[in-house]
Amino acid sequence: AQTVTQSQPEMSVQEAETVTLSCTYDTSESNYYLFWYKQPPSRQMILVIRQEAYKQQNATENRFSVNFQKAAKSFSLKISDSQLGDTAMYFCAFMKLPLLRGTGNQFYFGTGTSLTVIP
Amino acid sequence: DVKVTQSSRYLVKRTGEKVFLECVQDMDHENMFWYRQDPGLGLRLIYFSYDVKMKEKGDIPEGYSVSREKKERFSLILESASTNQTSMYLCASSSAGGFRWNTEAFFGQGTRLTVV
Numbered sequence: 001a002q003t004v005t006q007s008q009p010e011m012s013v014q015e016a017e018t019v020t021l022s023c024t025y026d027t028s029e030s031n032y033y034l035f036w037y038k039q040p041p042s043r044q045m046i047l048v049i050r051q052e053a054y055k056q057q058n059a060t061e062n063r064f065s066v067n068f069q070k071a072a073k074s075f076s077l078k079i080s081d082s083q084l085g086d087t088a089m090y091f092c093a094f095m096k097l098p099l100l101r102g103t104g105n106q107f108y109f110g111t112g113t114s115l116t117v118i119p
Numbered sequence: 120d121v122k123v124t125q126s127s128r129y130l131v132k133r134t135g136e137k138v139f140l141e142c143v144q145d146m147d148h149e150n151m152f153w154y155r156q157d158p159g160l161g162l163r164l165i166y167f168s169y170d171v172k173m174k175e176k177g178d179i180p181e182g183y184s185v186s187r188e189k190k191e192r193f194s195l196i197l198e199s200a201s202t203n204q205t206s207m208y209l210c211a212s213s214s215a216g217g218f219r220w221n222t223e224a225f226f227g228q229g230t231r232l233t234v235v
Contacts, residue, residue, distance in 0.1 A: 009159070013196065033222050045226035072127060091161065105150055105213055107224050111161035 004028045004094050006110035013082045014118050020067075021077045021113045023092030029053075033095045034068065036077045039112075040088040048090070051075065079115075087117045122146070122192055125210050125227035132234050138197040140230050142210030149215035151193035152224065153177075153185060156207040165208075169215060200234045207231050 003026045013019035025034070036048040051068050052061045057065050063080045079086055092110040127139035130184075144151065150169050154162040164177030166185040174185050182204060186194045194210075197204055210227040 006161075035223060037226075043207070043229040045211075047223045093224075095224075103221070105215065106164070106167065107152070107211075107213075108164075109154075109162040111159060111196060 002029070002094050002096060002106075002108045004092050004108050004110040007094055008113045009111070010114045010116075012116040012118055013079075015082055015084060017082055018078060018080045019082055019115065021079075021090055021092075021115065023075045023077070023110055025073050025075065025092070025094050025108075027073070027094065027096065028031060029096045031097055033097075034066075034075045035093040035095065035107075036064070036066070036075075037091045037093060037109075038086075038088045040085075040092065045091070046112050049077065082117045084117050084119060089114050122226050123210055123212050124225040125208075125230050127230050130230055130232045132197075132200050134199075134201060134234055136200045136234075138200045138232070138234075140195040140197075140208055140210075140232070142193045142195070142212075142227055143191050144193075144225070145191065146212065146214070146225070147190065148212035148225075150213045151187065152163040152211040152213075153183075153193065153195045154179075154209040154211065155179065156229070158207055158216065162209065164235060165195065200232075202234050205232060205234045 005024045032050045032053045038048045039045045049061045065078045067076045089112045091112050094108045123144045123229040153161045153165040168174045168187045184196045211224040213224045
């Protein structure tokens with residue numbers, strides 16, 4: 001079974017500063033995807049960024065970037081120039097591809113990190 | 120824009136009631152999921168379905184069942200609601216394509232269920 005660990009239940013950052021959220025995972029799979037999702041107080045889960053395991057280059061989406069260390073099974077999220085709207089719960093997620101196409105992709109989630117951006 | 124819609128945002132039910140949580144997606148996704156979200160426990164998979172009438176148990180299926188009679192609709196059923204099923208329930212869907220651009224899970228807005 002796959003496990004995803006987020007060791008930081010809560011974090012805070014000053015507005016405009018940079019913060020890094022940690023995530024580690026455990027898997028024997030070689031082909032998989034990793035995601036960071038954001039859940040603001042409105043409760044709507046939104047995809048922040050995704051990373052394919054076969055790609056060495058770290059994914060970047062505007063102010064969000066990841067540090068993907070495949071050998072270490074680490075997938076951290078860096079938020080630059082933090083904004084008040086970044087205040088949310090952040091979930092790291094792992095998705096393995098099914099052995100047989102069409103038999104379902106399973107997602108595994110960490111326990112989340114609650115990030116507060118302080119004005 | 121992909122939309123996953125859950126029938127209720129808030130629900131209050133009595134112990135022993137049969138409860139139906141409905142989820143509809145409009146992107147023709149093969150995969151649909153029901154998660155339960157509790158503080159400190161993250162998202163735990165209850166059931167998922169990768170095709171009509173197909174279902175697989177997740178990590179915490181006890182006390183729940185599901186139904187998928189149509190591709191766009193995935194229902195979670197609490198056969199006899201109990202207070203320990205008070206929680207946030209999230210529905211999600213994803214494509215089975217496995218290509219980069221469609222690997223993500225899309226979520227509904229969540230149903231906060233209180234069993235009294």
